[in-house]
Amino acid sequence: MYKIDADFVEAVSHSDEFNANACMHCGNCTASCPMGLELLPRKLFRYVVVGLEKMVVENAETIYSCLLCKMCEESCPADVHIAGNVKKLRNYINTKYYKL
Amino acid sequence: MALPTGKVIGIMADNLRKRKNVIPLSAKKSTAWAEGLNLPRGGETVIYTGLLYQLMPGITGLAAKMASYENSFMRHLMGMGRLANKFINVAAFMGGAKPAVYKEYNRILRNIACLLQKSGVEFGYLYEQELYTGALLHDNGVEHLVKKQARRIWDVLQANGVKEVITTDPHTTNMLRSVFPEVIEGYDLKVRSYLEVLAEVAPEATNPLNKELVIHDSCMYARYEDVIDEPRQVLAKAGAKVVEPDYAGKLTWCCGGPVESLFPSKSKKVAEERVSQLAENGRQITAMCPICVFSLREAAEKRDDGTEIHDIIDHLSEAYCLDK
Numbered sequence: 001m002y003k004i005d006a007d008f009v010e011a012v013s014h015s016d017e018f019n020a021n022a023c024m025h026c027g028n029c030t031a032s033c034p035m036g037l038e039l040l041p042r043k044l045f046r047y048v049v050v051g052l053e054k055m056v057v058e059n060a061e062t063i064y065s066c067l068l069c070k071m072c073e074e075s076c077p078a079d080v081h082i083a084g085n086v087k088k089l090r091n092y093i094n095t096k097y098y099k100l
Numbered sequence: 101m102a103l104p105t106g107k108v109i110g111i112m113a114d115n116l117r118k119r120k121n122v123i124p125l126s127a128k129k130s131t132a133w134a135e136g137l138n139l140p141r142g143g144e145t146v147i148y149t150g151l152l153y154q155l156m157p158g159i160t161g162l163a164a165k166m167a168s169y170e171n172s173f174m175r176h177l178m179g180m181g182r183l184a185n186k187f188i189n190v191a192a193f194m195g196g197a198k199p200a201v202y203k204e205y206n207r208i209l210r211n212i213a214c215l216l217q218k219s220g221v222e223f224g225y226l227y228e229q230e231l232y233t234g235a236l237l238h239d240n241g242v243e244h245l246v247k248k249q250a251r252r253i254w255d256v257l258q259a260n261g262v263k264e265v266i267t268t269d270p271h272t273t274n275m276l277r278s279v280f281p282e283v284i285e286g287y288d289l290k291v292r293s294y295l296e297v298l299a300e301v302a303p304e305a306t307n308p309l310n311k312e313l314v315i316h317d318s319c320m321y322a323r324y325e326d327v328i329d330e331p332r333q334v335l336a337k338a339g340a341k342v343v344e345p346d347y348a349g350k351l352t353w354c355c356g357g358p359v360e361s362l363f364p365s366k367s368k369k370v371a372e373e374r375v376s377q378l379a380e381n382g383r384q385i386t387a388m389c390p391i392c393v394f395s396l397r398e399a400a401e402k403r404d405d406g407t408e409i410h411d412i413i414d415h416l417s418e419a420y421c422l423d424k
């Protein structure tokens with residue numbers, strides 16, 4: 001059972017740089033990803049939106065493996081800024097966990 | 101086993117903070133490419149390399165080391181490496197390259213500048229005042245340092261009265277054109293890539309290429325900066341027949357390079373897949389970013405089937421008899 005972290009939701013999900021609420025879980029992004037990233041962005045962004053910080057941090061490797069190539073964005077029907085969201089998550093992890 | 105992400109980014113961040121670059125580079129190495137070109141210092145329009153080509157020998161040397169550490173006990177020592185790096189420049193020991201490699205990247209920049217001159221474009225250069233844009237740290241989400249670097253660069257540009265820059269690679273173009281305006285108020289620099297400039301002004305080739313070239317678009321140019329038609333126009337002027345692979349233009353396939361420093365094995369797999377896609381259409385491949393060229397070339401060499409990856413400027417140099 002994972003704890004829902006309201007501060008995390010506030011810091012990431014409610015920030016201007018993060019837009020994932022429109023995601024409709026169609027899976028186009030996953031299908032078109034050259035990296036074959038299974039988790040990004042569908043499940044990962046859902047973890048963020050509902051505040052499962054621990055799940056996000058456990059998936060740091062996936063977050064830093066994204067090429068930021070935006071191939072996924074070309075086929076996203078909801079106009080989710082996937083690469084920008086990934087960068088926002090990196091920024092959060094860098095600050096809180098890597099103390100950069 | 102993956103490299104320790106926080107430690108690797110930490111070394112790059114410490115370097116940018118302390119040494120103004122992710123891999124420190126001497127002023128001599130940064131500006132050697134321009135020796136003898138007599139480019140005026142400063143001016144309203146300057147060429148801006150963002151030091152990416154000059155950094156490539158260091159980046160590639162470092163990438164090779166990282167790849168060897170990825171599955172060895174050495175990855176556990178990255179924390180010590182970061183600590184040591186605060187006092188000495190660790191990258192200098194890890195990422196050295198042979199003089200011939202530096203010469204090769206310098207030649208590319210020289211040829212870009214020469215072709216611009218040959219096309220009648222007037223521009224200056226900031227020499228040792230030019231700084232790396234921080235693109236690697238922007239990708240990795242270290243935004244507070246990127247903001248600082250943007251400010252440093254904007255101050256230099258303003259102090260020199262620069263109004264317009266001509267960039268030499270997609271990552272520098274993106275930082276100066278799309279990222280910096282978001283972090284600096286009143287930033288109004290005009291930024292064009294040399295390919296955009298050449299698409300407008302390059303003359304017809306003196307030695308038309310008369311060959312087919314398979315094009316690999318950079319993600320950064322195609323999807324971030326909308327630079328898609330220009331390289332094709334420039335290649336057409338050079339007399340090349342551009343062959344489009346299945347994934348091209350807005351739908352180009354990444355070279356894998358962006359994660360080379362953190363996940364070398366994953367990066368190489370993407371590059372191999374991309375080279376296979378490209379090679380289905382021909383053996384001569386043209387790319388327009390030093391990171392793409394490096395990643396794809398490494399993958400192409402493994403195939404041993406004559407597939408060749410070149411920087412677009414190499415093809416243009418042949419068409420315009422440059423290569424000095």
Ligand code: SF4
Nearest residue numbers: 033066067069070072
């Ligand atoms: S930006 Fe990241 S998630 Fe999207 S296609 Fe590229 S590697 Fe995959």
Ligand code: SF4
Nearest residue numbers: 023024026027029076
């Ligand atoms: S393509 Fe867009 S809408 Fe579809 S799952 Fe991915 S992020 Fe969500």
